[in-house]
Amino acid sequence: MAAPAGGMPAHLSMVVLDASDLPALRRFYRGLGWTEQAGASDSLAFFPLGEVTLALFPRAVGTGEGDTVAPADRSGITLVVRVGTGGAVDTAFAAALQAGALAVSEPQDQSFGGRSAVMADPEGHRWELLWVPGATGDG
Numbered sequence: 054m055a056a057p058a059g060g061m062p063a064h065l066s067m068v069v070l071d072a073s074d075l076p077a078l079r080r081f082y083r084g085l086g087w088t089e090q091a092g093a094s095d096s097l098a099f100f101p102l103g104e105v106t107l108a109l110f111p112r113a114v115g116t117g118e119g120d121t122v123a124p125a126d127r128s129g130i131t132l133v134v135r136v137g138t139g140g141a142v143d144t145a146f147a148a149a150l151q152a153g154a155l156a157v158s159e160p161q162d163q164s165f166g167g168r169s170a171v172m173a174d175p176e177g178h179r180w181e182l183l184w185v186p187g188a189t190g191d192g
Contacts, residue, residue: 061145065105066183067133071112078109108133131171131179135188139168142182146170149180 090099100107154172167185
């Protein structure tokens, strides 16, 4: 789904849950009958759920140095919007800040070759803008 001119795409790509016990959380979701994406481990797991992916990360991963919102203020859930280009991360991030979002981590290139930024809405709910080169389903 394309973003409104100069805005942020209105779709949800992924829900990220911070896990204090990732192996136990993986077992729980597998126990529901959900299938993990190939390559899952006790440090990163993905469960495709139709149009949205559930991602599980160890709690410590979500509290990087670039965060400007204290970890205690976090819900442990990050909503992810995938975009079609690295530049779209910057554009959507700027639009979110203009609308009143708080910058958590500025747009930056990632070690896997993509680009991302994280912001919080006025009540502290986290949103990540993510571009993954070559990924299908980018908005």
